[in-house]
Amino acid sequence: MAPGLIELERKFIPGPGIEERLQELGGTLEHQVTFRDTYYDNSELGLMRADYWLRQRENSGWELKCPGAAGVLGPHTKYIELTAEPAIVAQLCVPAQEKAPAKLIMYLQRFRPQDYQRLLEVNGSREKPQGTKHPDGILD
Known part of the structure; x- marks a missing residue:
């Protein structure tokens, strides 16, 4: 993601008939992307319990999502997303x-x-x- 940009991700579960309703409103499927993420953790789930999410995205490389600045107000969570392997290692293995x-x-x-x-x-x-x-x- 380019510096200065904020990614806003909102997850929701579409209700029944949503696809038909979107088509009625003129919506069309432009393209569809399917990918597979493989998540890694230890047997005690230490990363997950600390709200760290280490994954390898198919054909895309490694990513670590970890908590961002503390005290963010509102119904959202701020995460730092690291994609450079040295930065991921430095975050996970504080010598x-x-x-x-x-x-x-x-x-x-x-x-x-x-x-x-x-x-x-x-x-x-x-x-x-x-x-x-x-x-x-x-x-x-």
Whole structure:
């Protein structure tokens, strides 16, 4: 959809005889489009429960519809529609923010490893200081 445009979608169930009535009023069927959407979620329906709708439209690609701005008044819902795969992935897989290691911890690790080791021993059963390394060298 072009920037600045608003898509208005109103769903309704036509009553019996509506097609004939439209023809009486001069309406004609210009064209008909049929497509198939395949929706994806996990077994706990986590996306659906969060009002996220991940689908792959036949011959059209991926789309994620997710809640838009909060507080929209009225009998409508505002959704953001993402169609670029990187944007969809970014929306669904928010990576945990990496914490920068504390300067003092880094200093102790590099230049005073015995003091750093003592610090770990003192903390023992408590959490390790922020920015400490696992034995495999990965920062917490």
